[in-house]
Amino acid sequence: MTEKPDGIALARAFFARVWGAPHDLDAIDELMTPDYCLHNAGATIMGRDRFKAWVGEMQAQIGEPTNEHLDLFMDETGEKVVSRWITRAVNKGLFGTAPDGRAIDYTGISIWRVRDGRLAECWVERSALELRGRLIAD
Template structure:
């Protein structure tokens, strides 16, 4: 299941309600690398911890895949996504229940057996943070 199917399976199992962070054990390699917000998270367990923390900071988290496409052999996949929910302390803000909408792009490396090797995420986190903290 290389390529888009592997990535969409991840999105569905991990981020769709009810979120199942333990599914990460089945879907990513042990030395998985996530790069997000200038931070590098290395290893499956560290990634699971990060995912749980991020997920717990957005109440009623809903995840939508906007569009995905892959290279010729399915080893690289790009996805545009959208997250909505309510602020439960995302980005260290005061958990005030305010609505959140965040968009981003994820670039995945996918092994031939469908296991995910790495993910680099760019998201509009700064804009979300500014809205939640009263910035312009």
């Protein structure tokens, strides 16, 4: 019997190390496969280097982020991990808005595929449209 990869531990480490302070982008090399693929808002980001750049751009637009897994579970094969989460941060110019330091929050669901003991692919749905509407309306 082969041991299942601990996708839940990978998801927790990703949120804590990459999105949490001090934003260790090099942890992506450890946690993700070289061909990591993110499907997000109609766009696909291929490869760890492009993913690191995308994360860096996002982190430049939000400050002091905290992330909380509201639900986190893995399928019986260990190949899929799902997290329903909330991010709380301050606005540093998200969506091209003025970097006014307002408190922001948004929710999302991430579905990761695990391969070779690392996160290999992710599909993300988040409440970005609703957050954008709140930022522009205020």
